[in-house]
Amino acid sequence: MNGTALTVFIILFLFVTVLGFVAARWRRGDLSQLEEWGLAGRRFGTIVTWFLVGGDLYTAYTFIAVPALMYGAGALGFYAVPYTIVVYPIFFMILPRFWSVAKKHGYVTAADFVEGRFGDKTLALAIAVTGIVATMPYIALQLTGMQAVLGAMGLGGDWPLIIAFVILAVYTYSSGLRAPAMIAIVKDLLIYITVIVAIIVIPIKLGGFGHIFASAAKALPTHTPPGSFIPSATAFSVYGTLAFGSALALFLYPHAMTGVFSANSRKTVQRNMALLPAYSFALGIIALLGFMALAAGVKVTSSSQAVPALFLKEFPSWFAGFAFAAIAIGALVPAAIMSIAASNLFTRNIYRAYFKRSATPQHEAKVAKIVSLLVKLGALVFILGFPQTYAISMQQVGGILILQTLPALVLGLYTRWFHRRALLLGWLAGIIYGIYMWGSTGYKSTVYVLHIGGAAIGAYAAIWALILNIVVTVVLTWVFNAAKLSRGQDTTDEEDYQLEANA
Template sequence: MDEPLATSAFIAVLGGTSVLAFAARWFHRRDVLPHLAGWALADRGFGTGVTWFLLGGSIFTAYTFAAVPGLAYGTGALGFFPLAYTVVLCPVLFVLLPRLWAAARSTGAVTVADWVRARYDSPALMLVVALTGVLATMPYIALQLLGVRAVLDAGGLYPQGPAGDLALTAVFAVLAGATFRSGLRAPAVISIVKGVLVFGAAFGVVGVAIGRLGGFAAVFDGAERELGAGGGLLLDPALHPAFATLALGSALALPMYPHVLTAAFAAAGPGTLRRSAVAMPAWTFVLGLFGLLGIAALAAGVAAPLGNAEVAVPLLIRDLLPELASGAVFGALAVGALVPAAVMSVAVAALFTRNVYVEFFHPDATPKHEVRVARWVSLLAKVAALAFVFGLREQDAINLQLLGGIWILQTFPAVALGLFSTWWHRSALLAGWAAGMVTGTVLAVAGGYTSVVAVGPVLLYVAVVALAVNLAVAAALTPGFARGGAARTGVPG
């Protein structure tokens, strides 16, 4: 770390956030016995403002803010597909989350797998939803750390060798301690800080970049020249199906992630979630500003290392801003990783505790015992994420995250369709899940961990193809299972 002012600003931002995280429990002290809904969902009491910050902070991760400008820098127009899917995501959240909240509250569900168990009276379907959520989330936690490490390394704030790894571990240890004590309330407090920092950083850096580079027209002209034959700021028509299915599949998959549903279940009510969803496009706008910074990095002639396009914007920030300001921006990006990582660890802990440990190993567990187990599982989840970072190649974590997105979408029929219809049979949904999981995994791995696959003359998102197989199998088998005498259970949420 050879830039003392930048380092000081970075430490100040991260230190202040850590103090607030540990103080989270003091904002809501009550003399009640511990219970999982209190630790994992903050007693379902968050209002519209906190819910908006927490949902946005969980969905728009630090890795997203690094990857989107990296994609724009490396591929041009195709890199902006996350903007399309987050626009589609907002109405999906508006429709699904309030209904899921009401269904979960009416059944006493703490996790989405609890709701599936109550809806279909199927321990098997509950288990696959829970385990799919855990498997899809673990590499997602690791990616937050990888994104922060790449950003800080590019900014000259990450010491080489064991010293840097120790620093990253120390930052994560503070998060682990705060979450262990306060559960979801710790990331809820940090999410407010994240929102303020990320919004301020986006507007500030874009303003400086556009001003220094001569305006928007000069930025886009320069980027077009840099991309040349290798890409373009206009999307190739042949990629339209891939772009559309990536956007649609991602918009349907994201609300199925445990950390998003955990943040949603912590809201005070359906109205709170609707108001938060209506205001969610503000986060998309900020993500677009970060994507614009990828284009600005092209126009500025930033030379990112081959295969590491995500560091282009951190390099641009280091070149454009004074030391103090750049350190504060890098601190904001680091804080951006803490919120989703903490919520993910809480979600994984709740799923494992409620839907694996209690359901199959300790059905007589007291509420206090549930909380104790969940706390330790959340801690182990963070340790496992660090093991991902230090023990595997970065590409391995990215590949696992790609598979995670494919897998989590296969829970959509069991979770979402059951809210609106009693037609689907639990055994058919289980068979459809299995078919979708196998199809998606085989297609992705056979293609070299690619996100798109050729179906005839068009390229489509692998997860959407797998979901189509999932739904087809479930729809084909439902009438047969129903005729076999096994009743459909439950009612729409």
């Protein structure tokens, strides 16, 4: 057990725990209301939203998994950097419209919008269930980052993880979205300090980036399976579709929507889409930690242990504890937001829609708080009860699932032409085909090779599934419109999507 690192870790962890409970008094609101508990009253400005959404999207698993993929597979892992650059210009156009219509009609979830836009509870249910299913293993996967740093400090067993998530559950229950928003500020400061120190100190100690890249290029081909410092020509389509598909999927996740809906104005959302690429700079440095671990001669049984092992080897124990705290706190922030987002979906689009239509906002908040506890418990059981590799493979399919909500959520923002039943059947076709492609690899990869006219094209399965989804939706929309099937009632107006007023 590394006593110095553990002491620093515990001090910082206790500090953010106190912040989690204090957050209930921050920007006071009636936490018995779902909109206050689950969206902090939609009152977060540019700076807080930047920390919240950034802390939501750049998780502890990012800090562990991206360099781990670089450590094990090489250049393919770098796709995470361009996709987080591409995503913001795309959603700069989309998310302000989403915020405006959500503010106007009091939508708490994306599925609320779908029900209002298309007048179809079944389609809204499909969107809600997809969001919850895609989010659950994502929450569980945050624990892999925490497990890696706890193990590096010599804390074995499950009890440290259980204690951490009990604390998380309690202050999320009491403070709602305000807790991860306040903690995200501390988390990001810790991570930026860690990244800046790492990019300066480690290359100096290892002899510069030239030596780091040369060492990585030499080590990667010796791995099983072999890695590559530069992707082969056959991997270009895989790299490109992974980046593009991940970019399209990122802000469709419920936790990303929750962070956006908590902003206090349309302009706040726009500013954040312009400012958030700053995180991509940090991510690029984080990715290179995988190559640094190769150059440092780090040997681990699991690639997820590469970064903690690198920090222990290259830094004094006190700074390693500081970095480990940044990673662990980086797990708590997104896990809290994800559990809140999942509980909002269940409460608004399953419980109220099908079990208690007369539920008051206070009753909704009570249900959401309880469900948020159950979601965290389910995630904890998932990660403790199944092999970690299974959890990772389950997370890989999250992008395939959530991307099938794009036609209803994104295209539905701009046009009412698509038929509600066509959207539902297109969603179903995409989900089934996506899972089939994933299953055909033995549930080991989300890359699928499609044979078209004698050519074999490998690509991210989510893109193939989305193409099928859109084709089915368009064709069936023509059919259903020609048959004059009921289109449902649209409760929104065009001016609702342009709302500018502050909350």
